[in-house]
Amino acid sequence: MTDDKRRGVLFDVDGTLVDTTYLHTVSWWEALRQADHRVPMARIHRSIGMGSDKLLDHLLGAERDRDADGRLRDAHDALYGEYWERLTPLPGARELLRACAERGLRVVLATSAAEHEVTALRAALDVDDVIDSVTSSADAQESKPAPDILVAALEQSGLAAERVVFVGDSVWDVAAAGKLDIPCIGLTCGGTSRAELAGAGAVAVYDDPAALLDALSDSAIASLG
Incomplete structure (x- = not known):
């Protein structure tokens, strides 16, 4: 049930709040290399943000034999897991989440990371006191660019699509x-350029959470009131 009076901000986490995009890139590169798939890192990087099923389709082709997909995911997870204790928030991430909460906005982590990864990401952020709700891959039937994880985030937080920014x-x-007609603010700290994010339809683009925090009063988040 949605609360028409409440407004909020949905945040992706990997590459948006926590500096993981290139760790995922290297982990996928090594997992694929171990299975004799030679995929350039630049192609892998441009796929980060998709769910693993769509990422593998994108990199290896949708018509491939998927019998080995589980082993590829397991290899990626094992390699990426080696970084968990060293995960680091991006500049201004904690302060941005706190600033949104201080404005009376619900702070929602709309991530499609697996539940065990979400635990590591939340530990790195260390701001559970201002987080309203958190999703995981278990909450979405289909991964991004499908909107399922955002739908789940809205349902869990009781927010309406017209009263949030992502x-x-x-x-x-x-x-x-x-x-879902939700305005999306893009951050380039995940390695995607300003032109690419703006071209995809981002309403504004900033370097990182710190830059968005500095411009918060003039951003789409301020328009939530």
Whole structure:
């Protein structure tokens, strides 16, 4: 049930609030290399933000034999897991979440990371006291660029699509938000350029959470009131 009086900000986490995009890139590159798939890192990086099923389709082709997909995901997870204790928030991430909460906005982590990864991401952010709700891959039937995870975030937080802004770092984030007519603010700290994010439909683009925080009063978030 939605609360028409409450407003909020949905945040992607990987590459938006926590500096993980290139860690995922390297982990996928090594997992694919171990299975004799030679995929350039630049292609992998541009796929980060999709769910693993769509990422593998994008990189290896939708008509491939999917029998090995589980082993590829397991290899990625094992490699990425080695970084968990060293995960670091991006500049201004904690302060941005707190500033949104201080404005009376619900702060929602709309991530499609697996539940065990979400635990590591939340530990890195260390701001559970201002987070209203958190999603995980278990909450979405289909991964980004499908909007399922945003639908789940809205349902869990009781927010309506017309009363939120989404903050993400990939074109897949922008695409998912666009399917629900949710304004999406893009951040380039995940390695996607300003031109790419704006071209995908981001209403504004900033370097990182700190830059968005500095411009908060003039941003789409301020328009939530």
